[in-house]
Amino acid sequence: MNVINDLRRKWFVAALSIAAAVFFTGALVFSALTYVSVMDARQTVTLANASETAKLLPNGSIALSLTIDLDNPSRQVLHITSAFWTVRVHNITSSGTTLIPVVSVPTVPIEYTEVGGHEVKTFEYERTIDDPELLSDLRGFINYSASVGVDYTLDSIEYLHDFRVVAWLGDYEHDYDYSREMYLNDMVKIERRYNGGEYN
């Protein structure tokens, strides 16, 4: 009772203290919910529905394409800073594995592309391979495969598509340099990869 009387007598300081407590409780709840939302985005943003095609053109070149969806079911906006599409062929021989790089597309123009909350963005890429040197490498691979009993054509080779996308969540601060603070960057960064038919 003594405390209550004291609070009544000093109502101004008591009211200020209670107002501060209410404000900071609200700020704590709001911040914790933001944190939950960020965690939700980190867990639910996925790459999906990848579709790969390889089409042999009449002039002997080959057209490769990849279509893939970036699904953002969270309420956070994704600011995409980079997306990278590569295609290669694994040439596995008795002396080891060599890679034949077929396509390498750093998609710089999509910088600052946004994917809103509850949205799906479809990335579509298509490249025609008409470089004689590269086509000759691929034919060499086809010939080698035929010699070990596996028949391929230019459009039936197992092209390994690799797609990576990096995005920042919302407008939350990032680019912390100090190594102790790097977890703050990791927290609001989304990095997804589609590689050889697997989503990571």
Add this chain to the structure above:
Amino acid sequence: MISAPPIAFMTFDFVFPNVSTPSLEKNLLVAFLLSALFGMPAGYFNRRTDLAIVTVLVYVSIGYVLALVAYSAPFLFYDFEVIFPGLYVMFFLNMTVIPMMLFTFGGIVGVILGQLLRESYESDETSQVFSRMRQ
């Protein structure tokens, strides 16, 4: 106990300054000044200094636990995966040990300031009563 939520918020903000609103941006001076400010009610409403200091220790502890609950909210109240399973609590403790000491120290400084304010308020009140009695 009204000082526990600010301590909880400042501790949470110290771990995740980029997602908290408003944010002190890990500014220890501001955190110290605010903790002194929020220590003042303990000194202002408690005549006994020892009790006021115990109050500081109690509200800092409660605030710290509340911050830990907020830090664990995605995993306690939602079905999210823990990011660093082994180091999950250790990470929080490691990040916030200096702010915790700062909040306690700031709270004790606030108690002293609160008691000085109370004394000044009471002496002013007494002098006003005496001046009224003389009239």
